[in-house]
Amino acid sequence: MTLRNIFLVARREFAQVVxxxxxxxxxxxxxxxxxxxxLLGDSLDDEEPTxxxxxxxxxxxxAAALAARFAFEQDRHALxxxxxxxxxxxxxxxxxxxxxxxxxxxxxxxDVMAFRAAGGLDAALARIERAKRADIPEFDRPAADxxxxxxxxxxxxxxxxxxxxxxxxxxQASKEAPKAERADLVLLIGAGYPADPTVRVWAGDxxxxxxxxxxxxxxxxxxxxxxxxxxxxxxRQALAVQSAAPAIAVTTPPPGGGAREALLVRSIVPLAxxxxxxxxxxxxxxxxxxxxxxxxxxxxLESVLACITPEELMYGKLLGxxxxxLSMLTAWLGAAAVVAFATQGAxxxxxxxxLAPVTSPGAIVTLIYFFAMGYIAISIVFVAIGALAxxxxxxxxxxxxxxxxxxxxxxxxxxxILAGNSGPLVQVLTWVPIWTPFTVLARxxxxxxxxxxxxxxxxxxxxVALEMILLARLFRQSLLAQGQKPGLxxxxxxxxxxxx
Amino acid sequence: MPEPIPVPEMTKRCGGFQxxxxxxRGLTKRFGDVLAVxxxxxxxxxxxxxxxxxxxxxxxxxxxxxxLDIIRPTSGAxxxxxxxxxxxxxxxxxxxxEERGLYSxxxxxxxxxxxxxxxxxxxxxxxxxxxxxLTRFDxxxxxxxxxxxxxxxxxxxxxxxxxxxxxxxLLILDEPFSGLDPVNQGLLEExxxxxxxxxxxxxxxxxVMQHAERLCQRxxxxxxxxxxxxxxxxxxxxxxxSTIDAMAPPAIAELDGVARATERRKLENGLSExxxxxxxxxxxxxxxxxxxxxxxxxxxxxxxxxxxxxxxVHLVGPDALEGESRA
Numbered sequence: 001m002t003l004r005n006i007f008l009v010a011r012r013e014f015a016q017v018v019x020x021x022x023x024x025x026x027x028x029x030x031x032x033x034x035x036x037x038x039l040l041g042d043s044l045d046d047e048e049p050t051x052x053x054x055x056x057x058x059x060x061x062x063a064a065a066l067a068a069r070f071a072f073e074q075d076r077h078a079l080x081x082x083x084x085x086x087x088x089x090x091x092x093x094x095x096x097x098x099x100x101x102x103x104x105x106x107x108x109x110x111d112v113m114a115f116r117a118a119g120g121l122d123a124a125l126a127r128i129e130r131a132k133r134a135d136i137p138e139f140d141r142p143a144a145d146x147x148x149x150x151x152x153x154x155x156x157x158x159x160x161x162x163x164x165x166x167x168x169x170x171x172q173a174s175k176e177a178p179k180a181e182r183a184d185l186v187l188l189i190g191a192g193y194p195a196d197p198t199v200r201v202w203a204g205d206x207x208x209x210x211x212x213x214x215x216x217x218x219x220x221x222x223x224x225x226x227x228x229x230x231x232x233x234x235x236r237q238a239l240a241v242q243s244a245a246p247a248i249a250v251t252t253p254p255p256g257g258g259a260r261e262a263l264l265v266r267s268i269v270p271l272a273x274x275x276x277x278x279x280x281x282x283x284x285x286x287x288x289x290x291x292x293x294x295x296x297x298x299x300x301l302e303s304v305l306a307c308i309t310p311e312e313l314m315y316g317k318l319l320g321x322x323x324x325x326l327s328m329l330t331a332w333l334g335a336a337a338v339v340a341f342a343t344q345g346a347x348x349x350x351x352x353x354x355l356a357p358v359t360s361p362g363a364i365v366t367l368i369y370f371f372a373m374g375y376i377a378i379s380i381v382f383v384a385i386g387a388l389a390x391x392x393x394x395x396x397x398x399x400x401x402x403x404x405x406x407x408x409x410x411x412x413x414x415x416x417i418l419a420g421n422s423g424p425l426v427q428v429l430t431w432v433p434i435w436t437p438f439t440v441l442a443r444x445x446x447x448x449x450x451x452x453x454x455x456x457x458x459x460x461x462x463x464v465a466l467e468m469i470l471l472a473r474l475f476r477q478s479l480l481a482q483g484q485k486p487g488l489x490x491x492x493x494x495x496x497x498x499x500x
Numbered sequence: 501m502p503e504p505i506p507v508p509e510m511t512k513r514c515g516g517f518q519x520x521x522x523x524x525r526g527l528t529k530r531f532g533d534v535l536a537v538x539x540x541x542x543x544x545x546x547x548x549x550x551x552x553x554x555x556x557x558x559x560x561x562x563x564x565x566x567x568l569d570i571i572r573p574t575s576g577a578x579x580x581x582x583x584x585x586x587x588x589x590x591x592x593x594x595x596x597x598e599e600r601g602l603y604s605x606x607x608x609x610x611x612x613x614x615x616x617x618x619x620x621x622x623x624x625x626x627x628x629x630x631x632x633x634l635t636r637f638d639x640x641x642x643x644x645x646x647x648x649x650x651x652x653x654x655x656x657x658x659x660x661x662x663x664x665x666x667x668x669x670l671l672i673l674d675e676p677f678s679g680l681d682p683v684n685q686g687l688l689e690e691x692x693x694x695x696x697x698x699x700x701x702x703x704x705x706x707x708v709m710q711h712a713e714r715l716c717q718r719x720x721x722x723x724x725x726x727x728x729x730x731x732x733x734x735x736x737x738x739x740x741x742s743t744i745d746a747m748a749p750p751a752i753a754e755l756d757g758v759a760r761a762t763e764r765r766k767l768e769n770g771l772s773e774x775x776x777x778x779x780x781x782x783x784x785x786x787x788x789x790x791x792x793x794x795x796x797x798x799x800x801x802x803x804x805x806x807x808x809x810x811x812x813v814h815l816v817g818p819d820a821l822e823g824e825s826r827a
Contacts, residue, residue, distance in 0.1 A: 302570065
């Protein structure tokens with residue numbers, strides 16, 4: 001057996017797969033998804049605030065309270081986003097006393113008032129700009145959630161069915177209609193308010209829960225304020241009662257951190273590796289199978305076997321398949337790394353800690369070993385099937401049970417890891433060689449002892465060696481047995497060590 | 501039709517004895533209860549074109565596969581270039597299998613170079629000689645075309661080039677003419693003769709006697725795995741006595757050496773048309789001499805020698821020729 005022949009076969013197998021359009025589609029799928037995902041997300045995000053027409057026929061104070069509430073929420077949202085930005089880029093030195101430099105709290109109205117008093121978002125950004133390095137990206141201003149707009153003349157005065165009809169027309173108008181002729185929500189506070197506290201809402205779609213809750217909270221506060229004043233409290237006292245609220249201190253991990261979040265984030269790459277191994281195997285296995293069947297159906301085997309041994313052919317095919325798998329892995333991980341280090345924001349926040357479990361030398365060795373051995377362990381089954389089947393349809397008959405046997409437990413495994421479960425299923429799968437590579441790779445994020453890794457590696461190596469011996473016999477003895485559908489008895493006979 | 505070539509001077513000698521390119525002794529192969537090859541022996545010399553004849557299932561392909569080490573014998577010995585067959589011989593062997601095919605998504609030159617490299621050539625040498633062959637086969641312009649884009653005839657030429665790319669010293673062709681169009685049959689005959697002229701031993705199996713008759717210097721007839729004959733085409737034809745077509749009086753049927761006389765038609769003047777089967781060892785000249793000595797008037801006396809086809813049918817049986825008419 002010569003390495004030269006093995007490499008020649010491997011190179012041809014590799015080149016054959018690389019020439020397939022489906023290979024490039026698969027290879028580019030992940031990087032393209034990574035590239036267009038954020039763009040698609042941005043484009044799908046409805047940047048335009050929800051337009052709310054408020055008709056207040058009870059004097060206007062309720063409408064004013066609602067407008068103030070939405071403005072407050074908008075400022076709190078901006079403050080939270082700014083705080084996260086400052087923390088991510090360590091910009092607290094720009095103004096250590098500013099609320100956005102204090103991350104251990106749920107921002108109260110007082111914080112928001114202080115933020116406003118200091119000049120709001122524009123003033124804060126001006127201060128941050130002075131402390132910011134040139135390579136730190138600009139703050140991405142959060143879009144407003146709601147825009148309160150005044151009712152048009154006819155709508156403001158319409159009554160009964162005419163009002164309902166106009167409101168419906170407004171909320172059902174298409175997005176292309178001029179702004180003045182459309183709204184997402186129309187809210188009517190009747191002239192009988194507060195005696196009749198009914199508030200009517202017309203919506204083109206189901207209104208957001210946060211909107212309904214906000215309206216309810218504001219108007220409840222307004223009603224209670226009026227009741228307190230009516231019962232003898234001064235407006236100031238009533239306001240004080242309404243404003244009484246606990247200050248909630250919140251300690252949060254840095255972006256991408258935190259116990260549960262960290263566990264999930266750390267498991268992303270290991271799980272992705274297990275998934276890539278699974279997908280890569282299925283795809284390259286299918287390509288390899290097509291190649292093997294082409295060799296059989298086009299009567300190529302005899303010509304090839306006159307030049308090289310069946311073992312060289314088999315190992316070459318395995319090496320070619322491994323090359324395909326590693327190429328896909330390299331391309332996908334490379335794309336992820338580029339995204340992690342060339343991008344900023346939430347994606348980088350997730351990908352950087354996600355890559356952490358696979359960056360230590362031990363983890364890299366483990367990753368490469370189990371990926372490669374997993375590829376060989378499963379690919380050899382595909383190679384053997386390729387030697388048995390004369391056509392793709394015949395191959396499917398052998399392939400289906402094999403794929404199900406591999407995929408189903410791996411699907412359960414991924415679910416278990418995502419749920420933070422390392423119970424009996426995960427433990428058992430670690431030691432069953434056909435699933436060992438997937439399980440060990442998937443567990444790299446949640447933690448697996450060195451002893452388990454070494455033990456599983458030894459078991460897997462022994463399994464692959466046994467597979468090589470048995471399936472190489474099957475491969476050798478099935479290659480030229482064309483047109484014969486072997487039964488179980490024949491298959492077992494072919495596993496035995498006999499001269500041709 | 502190309503001229504048969506004479507057996508060249510043997511160039512390879514070892515210890516004073518001529519060394520065969522291929523030598524087979526007592527070769528036997530069983531597949532379970534089936535005896536595919538039974539105690540077979542033969543040898544092929546450099547520059548020789550050796551025909552391996554037999555019907556379907558005679559054991560030709562099995563024997564060639566054993567020579568190529570694709571399958572191993574149950575017993576017996578094979579020597580290729582003086583040693584047991586293994587892939588170290590690959591670089592000196594060209595092989596064209598009976599069932600042919602090429603990688604459809606590779607170009608003609610790529611597939612030739614690939615097989616050249618599998619036969620231990622460097623990539624550059626394999627490509628260069630591959631291009632030479634394609635040029636010779638009038639396919640240089642399609643060198644970069646994918647196999648799937650070539651016609652069947654073109655693909656057959658490419659397949660032949662894969663067998664010849666390594667300039668083999670032993671060229672093994674399993675039913676090489678099967679499925680070839682007449683143009684490519686002529687091309688293949690030229691290449692077989694060219695290889696032999698270059699000193700290569702050529703072994704080809706066939707059950708089409710015309711090709712064997714035109715090309716082979718020696719041939720071997722197999723039936724159910726056993727050798728029925730080995731020798732030159734003349735020696736093969738001599739296996740069957742000649743027949744004579746004659747226009748003569750009835751007394752010709754009584755001459756010594758005539759084993760059987762069949763009167764085909766009576767003519768005037770007491771003459772008839774006869775077909776005479778001669779006894780073993782008797783030549784047409786002997787019978788003519790005896791007829792002259794008896795003063796028999798002969799209007800026609802024509803010897804008809806046995807063809808390889810006749811010999812094949814005689815030794816192997818008519819069933820073995822199934823498919824010859826198709827070839």
